[in-house]
Amino acid sequence: MTKEKIKVNMLSSSETVPGQGVSGAYRELMRLLKRDAREAIDLTENKRIKADITHYHTIDIPFYLSTFRKKRVGRRIGYVHFLPDTLQGSLRIPRIVQPIVAKYVTSFYNRMDHLVVVNPSFIEDLVAFGIDRDKITYIPNFVNSEKWFKPSAEDKSAVRKRYGWKDEDFVVLGAGQIQKRKGIDDFVTLAKTNPDIQFVWAGGFSFGGMTDGYDAYKKLMKNPPANLTFTGIVDADEMRQLYGACDLFLLPSFNELFPMTILEAAACGAPIMLRDLELYRIILEGMYLPASDVSKMSEAIRHLRTHPTELNHLQSQSEKISETYSEERLLETWLDFYRQQADLK
Structure with missing residues (x-):
């Protein structure tokens, strides 16, 4: 025994x-x-x-x-x-x-x-x-529910003001290391094709120059589209506020195991859209919005922007993720x- x-x-x-x-x-x-x-x-x-x-x-x-x-x-x-x-x-x-x-x-x-x-x-x-x-x-x-939780309306407004976003702006947040596998190129394409929507990516080069595509992405971060913000690596408190302030969390990765960012975003009340990968179907079936490619992502973002009821439903699905995990x-x-x-x- x-x-x-x-x-x-x-x-x-x-x-x-x-x-x-x-x-x-x-x-x-x-x-x-x-x-x-x-x-x-x-x-x-x-x-x-x-x-x-x-x-x-x-x-x-x-x-x-x-x-x-x-x-x-x-x-x-x-x-x-x-x-x-x-x-x-x-x-x-x-x-x-x-x-x-x-x-x-x-x-x-x-x-x-x-x-x-x-x-x-x-x-x-x-x-x-x-x-x-x-x-x-x-x-x-x-994730820790004492660390990752929904912000108040006042906190959400303060964060958006700090980043220069208006209350009426639709904000799409991505998070993770800046690397090709994370779908950064598609995220940038989305920003370029939707100039009336704000995009922000929280994360940086955790492995420095060893990162695949480091030189190209470093140059991109210095001169992004006007509606795309790269925050670099931020601490947990700032990350929580960003999750709470966005209208949609999007992870366009091509290859993952079980990203912590999904659980963090869900705990903070962010509606979630993910690339349509088999691994997500197994662990998150029915609790997120899948999109097969960048054009489908763009179409879904624009649809959700003008259909708040559907966005609210997607947010309620995030609560189920938090309960499940x-x-x-x-x-x-x-x-x-x-x-x-x-x-x-």
């Missing part, structure tokens, strides 16, 4: 890179476990200690080497925040190096005793890497998971 308190050691370097989703997901899980699981879990971070479970959040080489010390690290749990394919369009990786990086990522995941995915659509990809399906568990992301529900899921894994040690 599992002993009363499970020793879980978290290994992560995600906090060293600001403005990216892995860090956000890691912070939320750590906060929840520290606050609500102290009686069940003895939690440590980045320690070289003996543990019942070592939970790997990033794939650093020192972490990889630690997996060979099975008696010390205990049950090895890997958190799958990305796959080799999702690195393409994110980082500027020389073509000759790409197969090496892909092999390393898959080797890291194969070193784990069990994997946690944030989206069930990626289970098949991991199975294709040779990982036993029974060694993979789906546990979705979640609440931290209360996910706390019990994580506790059950750790107990089960500790028994297998």
Whole structure:
């Protein structure tokens, strides 16, 4: 039987890179476990200690080497925040190096005793890497309701005034790292073809010059269309205010796992439109507006702008997202998971 308190050691370097989703997901899980699981879990971070479970959040080489010390690290749990394919369009990786990086990522995941995915659509990809399906568990992301919530009407008005938007302006917000995979090019196209609508992208280059398309996007940020604002990387409080002040949150990404920005936007009451990807259909079916390409996105934006009732309905669907992926529900899921894994040690 599992002993009363499970020793879980978290290994992560995600906090060293600001403005990216892995860090956000890691912070939320750590906060929840520290606050609500102290009686069940003895939690440590980045320690070289003996543990019942070592939970790997990033794939650093020192972490990889630690997996060979099975008696010390205990049950090895890997958190799958990305796959080799999702690195393409994110980082500027020389073509000759790409197969090496892909092999390393898959080797890291194969070193784990069990994997946690944030989206069930990626289970098949991991199975294709040779990982036993029974060694993979789906546990979705979640956000802190005390940190991400709807702003007051006064706060919303103040934010719009600060950014130079009129009360009657229709504002479309995008968020995330500025990289090709995120659909930045389509977002810019939308701004150019809809000059009477305000567009804002919150986020920057978390990985600096390593970002795929860095030079072109850097130039674009310096000279965007008049109705497009690039905020750069902003802190959580500013991000919450932006979610609350926009009329529509749009994530035009081509490839994702389970973006934290969707959960944050939903918690702040923003109606949500996403590129029509299979992964969203699995985890968010009926709770967002799908659009297959940039022309459909443009058409939907203009329609919602003149149909407030439909926009309000879309906003009510965001509330369902928050309810479905609440931290209360996910706390019990994580506790059950750790107990089960500790028994297998």
